[in-house]
């Protein structure tokens with residue numbers, strides 16, 4: 424049976440580390456601040472934003488949520504971001520995605536000051552990650568790297584297969600694994616013979632968004648399986664990996680819930696405090 428990577432435990436460890444850094448900053452007169460902007464009433468987004476707000480407050484971070492109607496114009500949203508870029512109370516600005524259809528996501532992301540972009544979605548930060556220079560790294564892939572580090576899993580020279588090519592998870596995940604000297608393959612919805620790739624994966628990262636599609640026969644024995652998916656199947660939360668069967672083949676596996684998810688929030692707090700540290704000099 425695979426060893427379960429406990430994301431709840433590691434997220435709590437990370438959040439305590441962050442809370443300690445917050446105390447050090449406060450002693451220097453700096454209170455890290457995060458503002459989250461949410462448009463509309465999308466239930467999953469509302470739940471994520473509540474979680475971020477609560478976790479930030481628990482870590483000693485000043486947190487505000489700006490909840491606007493879904494009819495908000497792109498111009499109004501960009502004007503708000505520009506005001507927040509100059510608001511010293513906030514070191515991090517996060518616009519919860521997805522945005523309503525009438526708004527161009529890339530235009531909104533580009534309006535965020537790169538040094539406050541704690542999501543790591545701004546082109547400047549995407550470029551910094553590609554170049555391997557200092558910036559902000561997207562929270563979910565950063566959380567995966569942190570889990571591997573906490574578990575003592577070294578990816579040097581290993582074949583890492585990432586399924587998914589989104590800007591939020593797949594692409595930055597591949598960059599991070601490459602920067603740690605893994606041999607990286609990116610698969611996606613158009614990949615032919617997916618299982619031929621997954622069966623060669625020493626590390627498999629599934630970020631597909633379809634419930635339980637990675638079956639045990641697609642997994643290399645004694646590999647590390649990281650499940651980024653959060654899906655609902657018959658009202659139950661499940662990942663992209665068929666956990667019950669996969670955990671009989673893999674050496675390490677992340678559960679859903681309680682795997683990568685809690686790390687995403689921990690990394691948002693980490694990035695916010697990093698932003699405050701950098702601004703404090």
Ligand code: GUN
Pocket residue numbers: 517518519520521542562563591
């Ligand atoms: N929606 C789903 N994941 C994310 C994320 O990491 N950041 C933001 N801003 N929105 C999201």
